[in-house]
Amino acid sequence: MIQIFNKSLPFSGKTAIISNGKSYSYAALHQASANFAQLLLEETDDLAEGRVAFMVNPGFDYVRVQWGIWQAGGIVVPLCLSYPLPSLRYTIENSGASVIVVSPEFEETLKDLADELACRLVVLGKNDQAKTLKALPEIDDARGAMILYTSGTTNLPKGVVSTHANLNAQISSLIEAWKWSSDDSTVCVLPLHHVHGVVNVVSCSLWAGASCEFMPNFSEKAIFDLIESQRINVFMAVPTIYFKLITYWEALPKVEQNAATNSLAKLRLMISGSAALPVSVMERWKNISTHLLLERYGMTEIGMALSNPYDGPRVAGHVGYPLPGVSVRLSDEGEIQVKGATVFKEYWNKPESTAESFTADGWFMTGDIATIDELGGYRILGRNSVDIIKSGGYKISALEIEEVLRQYPGIADCSVVGLPNDEWGELVAAAIVTKNQIDDKALHAWMREQMPAYKTPRKYVILADLPRNAMGKVTKKDVVHLIQ
The missing domain is CATH 3.40.50.12780 (ANL, N-terminal domain)
Known part of the structure; x- marks a missing residue:
C-alpha cells in the first residue's frame, strides 16, 4: 500500500482537505482516490510506472487524482496551470505520458494535443467514473512515483524521477524535524x-x-x-x-x-x-x-x-x-x-x-x-553559475550584495548578476525596483561605503519588476537579458 495512504488511515473521521468552501474527510479522500485508481485500471491491471500527466486545480481533486495514480501503479506528472501550450507539450511528450487528466476548464487547452499524441483524456466530472472494479496492485517502494520538471535555468527542463521510497524519506524527515502532528x-x-x-x-x-x-x-x-x-x-x-x-x-x-x-x-x-x-x-x-x-x-x-x-x-x-x-x-x-x-x-x-x-x-x-x-x-x-560572479579574479556572492542593496532607502527589491566583460570576466550589475526616484551616483557612493570596491555594482538598471518563475524565484538569466 502507498505509504502516505497507509499513514493517513487512522484519521478517517478527521478533515483532510478544505477547498472551494467544502471540507473533505480522510475517509472521503481514501474512497475517491481508490475510485480514480479503478478508472485508470479499466484497460490494465497495473499502470506499471506509466506516466499520467494532470492539469488539475489545487484542492480535493488534485489530491484524489495524485493518490489515485499512485494506487494504480502510475507515475504522477503534475502540469503547471499557467504554462503556455508549448511548455505543456514539452512536459507531456518528454515524460511519455499516455494519460492526461484535466479539470473541466483545461479540456479545451489539451484535448487536441491529447488526440495528436494518442493520449487518453480524462476530464474530471465528465468521464471520470470507473465502470468496473478491480483489485488494486501492490506497489513496491522502489517504483517510480513522481516526475517534477526543473526550472530549466541552463537549458531545457529535466524530468526529476523520485521513487516512493524517495518521497517517503523526504516526508518522514520533515515530519520529525518540524514536529508535524494530527493537531496541525x-x-x-x-x-x-x-x-x-x-x-x-x-x-x-x-x-x-x-x-x-x-x-x-x-x-x-x-x-x-x-x-x-x-x-x-x-x-x-x-x-x-x-x-x-x-x-x-x-x-x-x-x-x-x-x-x-x-x-x-x-x-x-x-x-x-x-x-x-x-x-x-x-x-x-x-x-x-x-x-x-x-x-x-x-x-x-x-x-x-x-x-x-x-x-x-x-x-x-x-x-x-x-x-x-x-x-x-x-x-x-x-x-x-x-x-x-x-x-x-x-x-x-x-x-x-x-x-x-x-x-x-x-x-x-x-x-x-x-x-x-x-x-x-x-x-x-x-549558485556556482548564477549567484557566484567571477570578476577580476574574485568570486563574489550576488546574494551578499543584494542584502546590502535592500537596505538602501527607496529600493523595494533587487537582483545582482554578472554581465560578460572582456576586462573583468564578469561585471557586477544590479537590477533594482524602486519605491521612489533614486540618484545612481548617491547609491553608488553609499555602496562603496558598505563593501569593498570590487563587490560594488558597476551598473544599475531600474526595472518595473523583476522576472520570476512560478515559485516567485527571480530568473537571473532573464535579468541578464533585460539589463545587458
Whole structure:
C-alpha cells in the first residue's frame, strides 16, 4: 500500500482537505482516490510506472487524482496551470505520458494535443467514473512515483524521477524535524508542480493526519483572515509572499495591525523557502509576527536537505543543519553535496545527465555554493553559475550584495548578476525596483561605503519588476537579458 495512504488511515473521521468552501474527510479522500485508481485500471491491471500527466486545480481533486495514480501503479506528472501550450507539450511528450487528466476548464487547452499524441483524456466530472472494479496492485517502494520538471535555468527542463521510497524519506524527515502532528492545520498557497507545495505542505500535512486548506488564488487579506480565524497553525511560503504580506500589514490601521500581530503570534510554525530569504524581510516579519522564520534549503532532486532548527537558535541568512536521514558535505570548491534516501533516482531518459550529477562516490552535486559557520550551520552563497560572479579574479556572492542593496532607502527589491566583460570576466550589475526616484551616483557612493570596491555594482538598471518563475524565484538569466 502507498505509504502516505497507509499513514493517513487512522484519521478517517478527521478533515483532510478544505477547498472551494467544502471540507473533505480522510475517509472521503481514501474512497475517491481508490475510485480514480479503478478508472485508470479499466484497460490494465497495473499502470506499471506509466506516466499520467494532470492539469488539475489545487484542492480535493488534485489530491484524489495524485493518490489515485499512485494506487494504480502510475507515475504522477503534475502540469503547471499557467504554462503556455508549448511548455505543456514539452512536459507531456518528454515524460511519455499516455494519460492526461484535466479539470473541466483545461479540456479545451489539451484535448487536441491529447488526440495528436494518442493520449487518453480524462476530464474530471465528465468521464471520470470507473465502470468496473478491480483489485488494486501492490506497489513496491522502489517504483517510480513522481516526475517534477526543473526550472530549466541552463537549458531545457529535466524530468526529476523520485521513487516512493524517495518521497517517503523526504516526508518522514520533515515530519520529525518540524514536529508535524494530527493537531496541525495548514494552507497551501504554492504551485503544485514544485516540491515545496507537493511535498512540504500537502504531503507532510496528510501524512501526519493534519488538515490542509487550499487557496488557489493568493490574497493577502484572505491569508490574514485565515490566520486571525485560527484555522491554521502552520504556514509555509516563498520570500515574495512574505514581502507582500509585510506590505499589506504596513498599510493597515494600527488597531488592525495589532490584531493581526496577536493572531500571528499564535501560529506554531512559519517557514520560508524556494528562494533566498533576504535578512531584511526576515527581520521585518519578526517585528510584525513575533516569528523568526524557519529557513530551509532543498531542491527538486533531493527534497529538503538543510533546515534551521525547530527548537533552538535560527540564524538569519543561514539555512541550518542536515535534516534527519540526510548526509551533507562541502566539496573543496564549497559546493553542497547530498547523499541519502531522499535523493532522486534519475533524470528521465537522461542517463548521461544523471551520471554527471553524482560524484564517483555517489554524492549528488547540487551546484549550490555554501560556507559552514562556527556552529556547523550552512550559509548559502549562491549558485556556482548564477549567484557566484567571477570578476577580476574574485568570486563574489550576488546574494551578499543584494542584502546590502535592500537596505538602501527607496529600493523595494533587487537582483545582482554578472554581465560578460572582456576586462573583468564578469561585471557586477544590479537590477533594482524602486519605491521612489533614486540618484545612481548617491547609491553608488553609499555602496562603496558598505563593501569593498570590487563587490560594488558597476551598473544599475531600474526595472518595473523583476522576472520570476512560478515559485516567485527571480530568473537571473532573464535579468541578464533585460539589463545587458
